[in-house]
Structures are given as C-alpha cells and as structure tokens.
C-alpha cells in the first residue's frame with residue numbers, strides 16, 4: 790500500500806540521493822550527479838510558496854518523489870508550476886507508482902489554486918496523466934528549449950487560453966543547460 794506525501798520535510802534530506810541513484814541507473818553517473826544537485830538546490834534555495842514536493846512511501850521506504858516549482862508569468866494572473874524532476878526507485882519502476890504520484894501531485898496543486906502545469910519530458914509517458922505537447926505560444930519557457938518536442942503542459946482549472954508573456958523560473962532552474 791502506497792502512502793503518498795507522508796511527511797515531506799522529514800524525508801527531504803533523502804531526496805538528492807534518491808534522484809542520484811535513479812538517474813545514474815536510467816541515464817549515466819553524470820546525469821545522476823546533475824539531477825541530485827538540482828534537487829538539493831531546489832530544496833535549499835526555493836521559497837516555500839514556490840515549491841511543492843510529493844513523496845511515495847512504501848511503509849517507511851521512500852520509493853518515489855516529484856518536485857514542482859513555480860514559473861512566474863508576470864503578465865498573467867494565473868499560477869503556473871513546473872513538474873521536474875520525477876523519480877521512482879529503480880527496483881519499483883513500471884508498477885504504476887509514477888502515474889499515481891503524478892496524479893496525486895496534480896491534485897495537490899489544484900487544491901492550492903494552481904491553474905496550469907508544464908513539464909519537459911516524454912509525451913508518450915506523461916500523456917498518461919493528462920499532459921500534451923504544447924508550443925511556446927501556449928506557455929513561454931523561461932529559457933530556450935534544446936528539445937521543444939518535450940515541452941508539455943495541461944490546465945488544472947479548465948482555462949485553455951495561452952499564458953501571457955515571458956516566464957521566470959526559480960533560481961535552481963536558472964541554468965541554460967537544464968533546458
């Protein structure tokens with residue numbers, strides 16, 4: 790039985806290592822280090838109001854995590870969050886945990902009044918939880934995208950209008966190589 794979002798603050802110290810292990814196994818040691826550093830930076834430097842973390846626990850074992858951080862659109866009143874990074878423990882992948890965790894995270898954002906969520910990933914996988922490929926006209930990314938085909942998003946409020954104007958990410962994402 791999964792327990793989603795147990796006590797985030799108490800378990801946050803474990804997250805960089807979870808991301809390191811998962812991305813080292815799925816991509817490379819360099820990628821593991823980079824995503825681990827990104828997670829640590831997000832946790833250490835993002836204002837509370839701009840970060841939402843969701844966890845999947847199996848009893849006392851951390852099996853998955855997603856970090857959501859705010860994208861500021863100064864010309865649009867809607868609240869927009871970025872979903873990244875996402876990880877499920879390597880030995881627990883492909884059993885539905887990722888989709889449950891994403892669905893739970895989106896519901897938490899909706900409850901917090903968030904209107905729109907974007908991410909940067911494989912549309913084939915994230916389409917299972919409502920994401921669709923979007924263009925930069927729908928929501929401008931904060932930096933040039935190296936893979937525009939991976940820019941995905943979905944409305945949480947039903948408002949389908951494009952988000953107005955340029956965006957700013959939180960400082961941990963303020964690095965061109967992450968985009």
Ligand SMILES: CC(C)(COP(=O)(O)OP(=O)(O)OC[C@H]1O[C@@H](n2cnc3c(N)ncnc32)[C@H](O)[C@@H]1OP(=O)(O)O)[C@@H](O)C(=O)NCCC(=O)NCCS
Pocket residue numbers: 811812815873874875876877878881882883884885886887888889910911913914
């Ligand atoms: C991507 C990830 C979060 C998915 O979590 P998961 O718990 O393994 O996925 P689920 O069990 O919920 O979903 C499994 C389904 O998605 C598919 N799937 C999983 N990863 C996929 C991917 N990268 N691309 C396309 N499909 C994928 C599976 O084939 C399966 O399909 P099915 O439901 O038709 O059988 C997880 O595999 C992971 O942590 N991977 C390594 C890190 C990573 O790539 N993170 C995402 C980028 S930030």
